[in-house]
Amino acid sequence: MSGSEFVPLSLTPMLIGLFAAVACALPGNYLVLRRQALIGDAISHVVLPGIVVAFLLTGMVATWPMMLGAAGAAVLAVALIEGVRRLGRIEPGAAMGVVFTSMFAAGVLLLEQSDTSSVHLDVEHALYGNLESLIWLDATGWASVIDPEALAGLPPELMRMAVTLVGVGLFIALFWRALKISTFDEGFARTLGIRTGVLGLGLVIVAAVAAVAAFDAVGSIIVIAMFICPPAAARLMTDRLERQIGWSVVFAALAAVLGYVLAGYGPLWLGGQDAVSAAGMIATVAGLILALAARFGPCRKRAGAPAV
Amino acid sequence: MLAEALLLGLGYNATLVTVGAALLGIAAGITGTFLFLRKRALVSDAISHSTLPGVGLAFILMVAFGGEGRNLIGLMAGSALSAWAGLLCLGWLVRNTRLAEDAAIGAVLSVFFGFGIVLLTVIQTMSSGRQAGLESFLLGSTTGMLWNDAVVIATGGALVLAVVALLHRPMTLVAFDPEYAAARGVDTHRIDLAMMGLVMAVTVIGLKIVGLILIVALLIIPPVAARFWSERAGTVALLAGAMGGIAGYVGAAVSATAPKLPTGPIIVLTAFALFAVSLFLAPSRGVLAALLRHLWFQRRVHLRQGLLALAQGQPIYERLTLRLLRRAGLVRSDGVATEAGRARAAKALRDEKRWEVVRRDLAHEAAAALYDGLRDIETVLTADQIAEIDRQIGPPTGVTA
Amino acid sequence: MLELASNKGERSADPALDTSPLAIRGLTVSYGQKPAVFSVDMTVRPGRMTAIIGPNGAGKSTLLKAALGIVKPLSGQVRVFGQPLDAMRARIAYVPQRASVDWDFPTRVIDVVMMGLYRELGLLGRVLGRHRARALDCLDRVGMKDFALRQIGQLSGGQQQRVFLARALAQGADLYLLDEPFAGVDAATEKAIISVLKGLRAEGKTVVVVHHDLATVRDYFDDVFLIATRKVAEGPVETTFTAETLQATYGGRLATAQVDQLSQALG
Numbered sequence: 010m011s012g013s014e015f016v017p018l019s020l021t022p023m024l025i026g027l028f029a030a031v032a033c034a035l036p037g038n039y040l041v042l043r044r045q046a047l048i049g050d051a052i053s054h055v056v057l058p059g060i061v062v063a064f065l066l067t068g069m070v071a072t073w074p075m076m077l078g079a080a081g082a083a084v085l086a087v088a089l090i091e092g093v094r095r096l097g098r099i100e101p102g103a104a105m106g107v108v109f110t111s112m113f114a115a116g117v118l119l120l121e122q123s124d125t126s127s128v129h130l131d132v133e134h135a136l137y138g139n140l141e142s143l144i145w146l147d148a149t150g151w152a153s154v155i156d157p158e159a160l161a162g163l164p165p166e167l168m169r170m171a172v173t174l175v176g177v178g179l180f181i182a183l184f185w186r187a188l189k190i191s192t193f194d195e196g197f198a199r200t201l202g203i204r205t206g207v208l209g210l211g212l213v214i215v216a217a218v219a220a221v222a223a224f225d226a227v228g229s230i231i232v233i234a235m236f237i238c239p240p241a242a243a244r245l246m247t248d249r250l251e252r253q254i255g256w257s258v259v260f261a262a263l264a265a266v267l268g269y270v271l272a273g274y275g276p277l278w279l280g281g282q283d284a285v286s287a288a289g290m291i292a293t294v295a296g297l298i299l300a301l302a303a304r305f306g307p308c309r310k311r312a313g314a315p316a317v
Numbered sequence: 318m319l320a321e322a323l324l325l326g327l328g329y330n331a332t333l334v335t336v337g338a339a340l341l342g343i344a345a346g347i348t349g350t351f352l353f354l355r356k357r358a359l360v361s362d363a364i365s366h367s368t369l370p371g372v373g374l375a376f377i378l379m380v381a382f383g384g385e386g387r388n389l390i391g392l393m394a395g396s397a398l399s400a401w402a403g404l405l406c407l408g409w410l411v412r413n414t415r416l417a418e419d420a421a422i423g424a425v426l427s428v429f430f431g432f433g434i435v436l437l438t439v440i441q442t443m444s445s446g447r448q449a450g451l452e453s454f455l456l457g458s459t460t461g462m463l464w465n466d467a468v469v470i471a472t473g474g475a476l477v478l479a480v481v482a483l484l485h486r487p488m489t490l491v492a493f494d495p496e497y498a499a500a501r502g503v504d505t506h507r508i509d510l511a512m513m514g515l516v517m518a519v520t521v522i523g524l525k526i527v528g529l530i531l532i533v534a535l536l537i538i539p540p541v542a543a544r545f546w547s548e549r550a551g552t553v554a555l556l557a558g559a560m561g562g563i564a565g566y567v568g569a570a571v572s573a574t575a576p577k578l579p580t581g582p583i584i585v586l587t588a589f590a591l592f593a594v595s596l597f598l599a600p601s602r603g604v605l606a607a608l609l610r611h612l613w614f615q616r617r618v619h620l621r622q623g624l625l626a627l628a629q630g631q632p633i634y635e636r637l638t639l640r641l642l643r644r645a646g647l648v649r650s651d652g653v654a655t656e657a658g659r660a661r662a663a664k665a666l667r668d669e670k671r672w673e674v675v676r677r678d679l680a681h682e683a684a685a686a687l688y689d690g691l692r693d694i695e696t697v698l699t700a701d702q703i704a705e706i707d708r709q710i711g712p713p714t715g716v717t718a
Numbered sequence: 719m720l721e722l723a724s725n726k727g728e729r730s731a732d733p734a735l736d737t738s739p740l741a742i743r744g745l746t747v748s749y750g751q752k753p754a755v756f757s758v759d760m761t762v763r764p765g766r767m768t769a770i771i772g773p774n775g776a777g778k779s780t781l782l783k784a785a786l787g788i789v790k791p792l793s794g795q796v797r798v799f800g801q802p803l804d805a806m807r808a809r810i811a812y813v814p815q816r817a818s819v820d821w822d823f824p825t826r827v828i829d830v831v832m833m834g835l836y837r838e839l840g841l842l843g844r845v846l847g848r849h850r851a852r853a854l855d856c857l858d859r860v861g862m863k864d865f866a867l868r869q870i871g872q873l874s875g876g877q878q879q880r881v882f883l884a885r886a887l888a889q890g891a892d893l894y895l896l897d898e899p900f901a902g903v904d905a906a907t908e909k910a911i912i913s914v915l916k917g918l919r920a921e922g923k924t925v926v927v928v929h930h931d932l933a934t935v936r937d938y939f940d941d942v943f944l945i946a947t948r949k950v951a952e953g954p955v956e957t958t959f960t961a962e963t964l965q966a967t968y969g970g971r972l973a974t975a976q977v978d979q980l981s982q983a984l985g
Contacts, residue, residue: 415822610751611751614748614751618746618748618753618757619793622744622746622757626744632732634743634744635744635794669948673966676966678969688946688947689752691753
C-alpha cells in the first residue's frame with residue numbers, strides 16, 4: 010500500500026486507536042489488580058450521560074465540556090456506587106449494576122429527547138465509536154508528516170488522545186510507588202500517611218478521562234475491552250507489576266494496530282468490499298490475545314501457597 | 318394518552334407488548350433476586366452483552382439459507398447460544414486462570430460485544446442487511462413491532478415466569494445456604510445452571526423490548542430495591558417480582574405514548590425510581606432510618622462515656638460529650654456535674670460494676686454476651702438478679718436511675 | 719476526628735499523654751450499631767513489649783487499627799509520643815494481619831520490604847544500592863534473605879508473616895504495632911519473630927502485639943492489656959495477668975482448652 014493512500018486514510022485512525030488503547034490499559038492494570046475491573050465497566054457506561062449533559066448545557070460538541078462532563082459523571086457514579094454500597098449495605102457488584110444502568114438509561118433518554126440532529130452525537134456512535142472517520146484529508150503521503158500546512162489539518166482527536174495518553178502516563182509514573190503500595194495493602198498504606206481514598210478516586214478520574222478521550226474513537230462499550238483485556242492478559246505473562254504494565258502496553262498497541270488493519274483490509278483479503286467496524290475488531294483482537302495468554306501464559310495459574 | 322396507555326387502550330400490539338414487558342419484569346425481578354443473593358449480579362452483564370454476536374450470526378445464517386433474517390425466534394435462539402458461549406468462557410477463565418471473576422466478566426462482555434459490532438457492520442454491507450434494524454437490539458424498541466413478535470415476547474415472559482414459580486423453592490435454598498441445600502439433597506450445580514438458564518431466557522426475551530445493554534437493570538435493580546424492605550428471601554423475591562412487573566408495565570406503556578420515549582430506558586428509570594424510594598424510605602434498612610439511628614446511637618455513646626468520666630472524676634475532653642451532657646441538664650455550663658448528673662453517673666458506674674460481675678459469672682453467660690457498653694442492665698436481668706449482684710458487690714446499694 | 723485536649727491545664731492532668739509512645743483516651747469505635755471498642759484508655763510504656771489480649775471479637779484488632787487511623791473512631795483521642803498521629807507517622811511501623819492482603823499480587827519479596835522505605839523514598843525518590851542493602855538486611859534479620867527474589871504468592875503463611883515483619887523493620891520506627899503475628903504460623907517462624915521483637919526491645923523500641931495464645935504471654939511479654947470491648951486491666955504481666963483478670967476478660971466464654979492453657983501459663 011502506498012503512502013499516498015495510507016497516510017491520509019489509515020495513519021491517524023491507527024494512531025488514535027493506539028493511543029486510546031494504551032491510555033486505557035495503563036489505569037486498567039490497577040483496576041484489575043484492585044478487583045475493580047467493573048468500575049471500568051461502570052465508567053464507560055456513564056461517559057454517555059456525562060457527554061449528553063455537557064452538550065445540553067453548552068449546546069455544542071466541544072472537547073473540554075465533554076471531558077468535564079464525562080469525568081463529572083464518572084465521579085458521580087463512583088460516589089453513588091459507594092453511597093448505595095455503604096448506606097444500603099449492598100454488595101458492590103449489585104450497587105454498580107443499579108447505578109450505571111440507570112445513568113446510562115438517563116443518558117439515552119436525554120439524547121433521544123434533545124435535538125442533536127445538527128451535531129455528530131447519536132447513540133450508535135456513542136456505543137461503538139467511529140474510528141474510521143478520523144482521517145487526515147490534508148495529507149498527501151509520508152512527506153506530509155513534516156509539512157506544517159498539512160499537519161495543521163490533523164484531526165483534533167489525535168492531539169486530544171495524545172495529550173490524554175501523556176497525562177495518564179504522568180499520573181501512573183508520578184504515583185507509581187503510592188499506587189503500588191495502596192493497591193497491595195491499603196491498611197498499611199494508610200499508616201504510611203498515604204491518602205488512599207483520594208488516590209483511589211484519582212485513579213478513577215484518570216480512567217474516566219482516558220475513557221472519554223477514547224470514546225470518540227472506539228465508543229463506550231469497547232473501552233471496557235481496552236481497560237481489562239490487555240492488563241488481564243499481561244497479568245498472566247509475569248509476576249512483577251513493572252513487567253505486567255509493560256506487557257499490557259504491548260498488548261494494547263498490538264490489539265489496536267492489528268485490529269485496525271484486520272478491520273480495514275481483512276474483508277478485502279477475503280474478497281469482500283467494505284471494511285468492518287475497527288473498534289469492534291480491536292476488541293476482538295484484544296480478546297484473542299487474552300485467550301492465548303489464558304491458554305499459554307507462563308503465569309496463568311494462581312501460585313498455590315501451601316496452607317501455613 | 319398516558320392514561321390510555323396505562324389502561325392498555327393503545328391497540329392490540331401495544332397492549333400485548335405492555336403485558337409482555339410486565340411478565341418479563343416479574344420474571345426478571347424474581348430470577349434476579351437469586352442472582353443477587355448469590356452475589357453474582359454482574360454475571361448477567363456478561364450474559365447480556367454476549368448475546369450480540371449470536372444475533373448477528375443468526376441473521377447472517379438465516380439470510381444465507383434464504384430465510385427472513387429478522388425472524389425473532391431465530392434471532393433469539395442465536396442470542397441464547399452465544400450467551401451460553403460467553404458464560405462458558407467466563408467460567409473457564411475463572412477456573413483455569415488466576416483472573417478474578419470481575420476481570421473475567423469485563424473481558425467477556427466487552428470482547429463478545431466488540432465481535433458483535435463487527436458482525437453488525439458485516440450485515441450492513443449485505444444487500445438484505447441495510448434495513449435489518451438489528452441495532453434496535455442494543456437499546457430495545459417496541460415501535461413498529463410485529464404482532465407475531467409481541468406474541469413471542471408475551472408467551473416467553475409467561476413461560477419464564479412459570480419455570481421460576483416451579484423452581485423458586487430450591488433456588489431460594491441454594492441462594493441462602495448452598496452447603497445446607499447440598500446436604501438436603503438439592504443438586505446445587507443443577508440449580509445454579511437452571512438459574513443461569515433463566516437469566517439467559519430473561520435476557521433473550523428482553524432483547525427486543527429493553528435491549529441488551531439495559532436488560533441487566535431489570536435483573537439487578539428490582540432485587541436490590543426489594544432487599545430494603547425485607548430480610549426474608551421469599552419476600553424479597555416476591556417484592557422484586559412486583560417491582561420488576563411495575564417497571565415493565567409502566568415503562569412499556571409510557572414509551573408507547575410518544576416516539577421519543579425509548580422503551581428500555583423508560584423501564585430502567587421506572588425501576589430506578591422504585592429503588593430510590595426504597596433506599597431512602599424503607600423502614601429498617603433505609604437511609605433515613607439508619608441516619609436517625611446513628612445520631613441516636615452516637616448520642617448514647619457520648620452520654621454514657623461522659624457519665625462514666627464524671628463518676629470517676631476524669632476530665633472530659635470532647636466538646637460533643639460536654640454539650641450533650643449540658644443539654645441533658647447533667648452538667649452545668651462550667652463543666653461541674655449537677656445533682657441529676659451525679660445520680661446518673663453513679664448509676665452508670667454501678668451498672669459497669671454489675672456488668673463486671675455478670676461477665677465473670679458463668680451462670681449469666683447469655684446475658685454477658687449482650688454486653689456492649691451501652692445496654693441498661695435492667696433490660697437483660699430481673700430485679701432479683703440485680704439485687705443478688707448488688708449483694709456481691711457490696712455497698713453502696715440501692716443506686717437507681 | 720482525633721481532637722487535642724483544648725487547653726494546657728487539661729493535659730497536665732494526664733502526663734502520660736505527653737510521654738507515652740502510644741496513649742489512647744476514651745476511644746470508642748463501632749461497626750454499625752454495636753461498639754467494637756468502648757471508651758478505652760490505654761497507656762503503652764516505652765521500651766517494653768505489650769500484649770493486647772482478649773476473646774475473639776473483643777476489639778483487639780479494632781483498637782490497633784483505630785490507633786493507626788485505619789478505622790475512624792466514634793470518639794476519643796490518640797497520642798503517639800505526645801503528638802497527634804499524623805505528625806508521628808514516621809516513628810510507627812505496622813504489621814497487619816497476614817490474611818488482610820491478596821498474596822497473588824504481582825510482586826517479589828524484596829519489593830514488599832521496600833514498601834517500608836516509602837516515607838524515606840517519597841513519591842519519586844530513586845532506589846539506591848543502600849536502600850536495597852537495607853531491605854536485604856531486614857530480610858536477613860527474619861531469616862528470609864534467600865527468598866528475596868521469590869514471588870510472594872509462593873511463600874508459606876509463616877514466610878509471608880516474616881516478610882511483613884521485615885517490611886516493618888525497614889521502616890526504622892520506634893513503635894511497632896503487630897496484629898496477630900503468630901496466628902497460624904509454624905514454630906520456626908514464631909521463634910524467629912519473637913527473637914526479632916526481643917531484639918527491638920533491647921534497642922529501646924516499643925512493641926505492641928495483638929496476641930491470642932495465653933500460654934506464651936508470660937514468656938514473651940512485659941505488659942498486658944486485657945480487653946473485652948472495654949478495657950479490663952492493664953499493667954505488668956506479673957501483677958496483671960492473673961486468673962481473676964482473665965476470668966473478667968473472657969467471662970463465661972473462657973473455653974476449657976483455654977483454661978488448661980491458662981493453668982499451664984500461670985504455673
